[in-house]
Amino acid sequence: ERYKMQSSLKKIGWIGTGVMGKSMCDHLLKAGYSLSVYNRTSSKADDLVSKGAKFQTPSEIAKDCEVVFLMLGYPHDVKKMVLEEGGILDDLKPGSILVDHTTSSPTLAQEIFKKCKEKGVHSIDAPVSGGDVGAKNGTLAVMAGGEKDAFDLVTPIMKNYSGTMSLLGESGMGQHTKMFNQICIAGTMIGVVEGLVYGHKAGLDLTQAIKAIENGAAGSFSLKVLAPRMLARNFDPGFFVEHFVKDMEIALEEARRVNLCLPGLSLVKQFYQALMAQGGEKYGTQALLLVLEKLNNIEIPQQKPAL
16 A cells, blocks of 8 residues: 555645646636645746745755655756755655656656655656647646656656546656657658648749648648747747757657667757757757758748637
8 A cells, every 4th residue: 555645635746837737727726726836046936935835955845745746957957956956855755646747868867666666655657748738728738657656656747737647567668658749740740831831832822722721631730829829920838959960869769779770750850959059959849840941041021820
């Protein structure tokens, strides 16, 4: 009986209140949870604190909370926060649950699971998909790896910001599923951008053209949500370019480990690398348009968002 807690878990800690984390925390506060938060840049948590969250250090959160959620940037951030000297693993209570929403390495997820298990702490890797829109609307897709008993305990919490929650298998399988997701998105993004560049050259009204095809076989989040942002020349991040490059690097590293050739992913990663080289690392992933425009010596004129 390692998990004595019921699905009425109320004391929640959240580490990482950036673009995604902040919106996810908003939903939990609205649902009435007692929430302790931490962010490296503390001002990014000010809005949540004004709504009733308590700002604490990671160590305090680990000691006080029954469930601790992470939403960080990179695998090295996760490793430092959990496993390295002064990490929260030292302070997590036996029977507590660690849920990592960061898109990270499957190998690291397995390592964290193993180290947590030794301490009687359960660990779930639970990356999400849906971007800033999904986080704000509470419709994220959660893909998890870990043990079912712990997953079942945290689903009532996660449902507050999720549309779907899936347990895909043992530790690491959530991250592998996210890699599957990102590989699909990489191909979709280059398709949407090349389509827009072609449509522009052909003289199409691109807003009208998107509406004509978005519910057909070419329909996707990238086409429906991100293509209109491209046309409005709005490159603000829903999902940072530098984080997408990190995800593609994880996927390519995992592919290398199992001797798998993914030429499409490698190509798209190079285009995004070019965008980083041009200073676009803090843009949203829709800024891939800029690379293809530069290659073709064109610029699609700014269009007002359709009503």
